[in-house]
Amino acid sequence: MLGLRGGSMPAFRLMGIFSSDWFSVALGTTAASVAVYWLSALARSPALRALGIALAALGAVAFLVISILWAARGLAFPELVRRDARDLGKVSFTALIPLELIALGVALQLYFGVPRGAALGLLEADYFAAFALAISLSVFEGYLLYTKSVAGRELTYAILVPPISVSTDVLLASTMMQAAPTTRPLVAAFTLWGLGVSFMLFIFIGSLALAAHVREIRTPESVPIAIFPVGVSSILVMNVLFASSLGFLSSRPAMMISLALWGYEAWNVVVMAVVSARSLRGRPPMSVWAYLFPLTIFWVSSIRISAMLDSIGYALPSRIVLAAGAATGAMIIPLWAYSVYATASLLSWLTSLPREAAPKPGGEEDVGNGGKEASP
Numbered sequence: 001m002l003g004l005r006g007g008s009m010p011a012f013r014l015m016g017i018f019s020s021d022w023f024s025v026a027l028g029t030t031a032a033s034v035a036v037y038w039l040s041a042l043a044r045s046p047a048l049r050a051l052g053i054a055l056a057a058l059g060a061v062a063f064l065v066i067s068i069l070w071a072a073r074g075l076a077f078p079e080l081v082r083r084d085a086r087d088l089g090k091v092s093f094t095a096l097i098p099l100e101l102i103a104l105g106v107a108l109q110l111y112f113g114v115p116r117g118a119a120l121g122l123l124e125a126d127y128f129a130a131f132a133l134a135i136s137l138s139v140f141e142g143y144l145l146y147t148k149s150v151a152g153r154e155l156t157y158a159i160l161v162p163p164i165s166v167s168t169d170v171l172l173a174s175t176m177m178q179a180a181p182t183t184r185p186l187v188a189a190f191t192l193w194g195l196g197v198s199f200m201l202f203i204f205i206g207s208l209a210l211a212a213h214v215r216e217i218r219t220p221e222s223v224p225i226a227i228f229p230v231g232v233s234s235i236l237v238m239n240v241l242f243a244s245s246l247g248f249l250s251s252r253p254a255m256m257i258s259l260a261l262w263g264y265e266a267w268n269v270v271v272m273a274v275v276s277a278r279s280l281r282g283r284p285p286m287s288v289w290a291y292l293f294p295l296t297i298f299w300v301s302s303i304r305i306s307a308m309l310d311s312i313g314y315a316l317p318s319r320i321v322l323a324a325g326a327a328t329g330a331m332i333i334p335l336w337a338y339s340v341y342a343t344a345s346l347l348s349w350l351t352s353l354p355r356e357a358a359p360k361p362g363g364e365e366d367v368g369n370g371g372k373e374a375s376p
Contacts, residue, residue: 017350018069019084021286023096025343026066028292030059030103032336035296035329037110038303042326049111055336056107063100088144088159095137095162098130099293102165105130105172114179124180127172131190134165138201145205159205164231167191167198170239171300188246195239202232230272231294233265237301241308255308262305265298266324284342291335299329 033055040048074081084090105126109115115123141162144150173191177184237258244254276291302325309318 018066018073019080020070020090020093020096022066022070023063023093023100024286024289024293025339026059026063027096027100027103028289028336028339029055029062030100030107031293031296032332033059033107034103034110035292035299035332037107038299039326039329051333052107053111056104056111059100059107060104063104067097086144086148088141088150089156091137091141091144092158092161095134095141095165098134098137098165099161099168101126101130101133102168102171103293105175109172109175114175116179120179123172123176124183127169127176127187130165131169131194134162134169134194135197138162138166138197141205142201160202160232163198163201163205164235166201167194167235167239169194170235170242173242174245191239191242192248195236195243198239199236202236230265230268230291231297233261233268234294234297234301237261237265237305238297241301241304251308255305255312258301258305258308262301262321265301269295269298269328284338284345286339286342286346288335288342289339292332292339295328295332295335299325299332301325302328 033052036048036052036055040046040052105123109123141159170191173187176187240249240254240257240261243249244251302321306318306322306325309315309321
């Protein structure tokens with residue numbers, strides 16, 4: 001490590017910036033593959049399906065590479081591990097790991113079917129590891145909220161990531177029940193527990209984030225991270241529909257709740273798109289990766305709601321919901337490309353800097369702040 005520290009190699013500063021928020025790159029890519037799958041099914045397009053498989057593979061590779069770089073960063077800069085453990089933003093973005101584990105499981109199931117044999121064992125390990133990690137990180141986040149002096153800049157919408165990760169296991173719940181029927185009671189219980197934890201944390205933590213957002217003076221560059229609330233209602237929709245499928249909630253109340261949540265989500269997507277579009281000036285921020293997962297969840301929830309509306313004879317509302325979801329899903333492909341451009345732009349700028357001008361590893365120039373503070 002001394003040789004690395006002593007030289008002018010760009011690898012030194014690149015390793016230093018790979019904090020937990022970089023997992024949004026892997027998650028965004030895997031989420032895009034899920035969105036493309038449903039677009040390919042709607043359009044009956046083999047080309048789109050092939051693109052989706054390529055994105056899923058790329059997301060898996062990105063997750064592996066970022067995990068290695070993140071671990072190497074911890075070994076090279078152990079002081080950053082201790083500092084990150086006290087930073088709400090870094091802890092929150094670590095919850096992108098269980099989200100990515102779930103997203104990878106969903107993508108593999110969509111493209112290759114319900115796993116059997118050894119693949120089923122991997123799915124079970126993936127599901128339970130993701131849930132355990134999500135719960136652990138949400139507990140740790142709660143501990144920090146109650147025990148540390150929280151700076152206003154830490155209370156962004158990013159702190160909703162751990163609550164979202166707790167209830168995202170619902171995306172694999174049906175597959176788990178189908179592939180491993182013996183796990184059905186446990187999976188149902190985990191999903192409902194996750195729903196309860198997430199719902200209450202959405203209210204508590206979301207209120208903190210909103211109050212801080214209103215109270216603090218914020219620059220337009222910090223706005224894109226606010227996209228995370230878009231995923232909240234869609235995750236709740238998926239949990240409500242799953243509870244209904246298990247018989248815990250009758251279909252009519254489930255439909256009413258889901259439609260109400262979907263309506264808010266559609267409004268939120270439009271508002272965040274307009275607000276964020278105004279903030280995208282100059283070099284693109286890395287925080288655009290944060291759009292991809294919640295927009296994909298909105299697209300998937302739209303498919304579920306559209307099917308339920310059609311089943312009860314609400315043909316026109318069903319088509320409206322599906323069209324809105326499909327339009328959002330179609331936005332994901334160019335948005336992913338724009339996110340890749342933002343990443344390439346940031347890395348190119350960092351490697352072009354002289355060593356003495358490089359951002360401090362793990363400092364305010366990290367991706368979680370949108371990459372804007374690092375601008376020349």
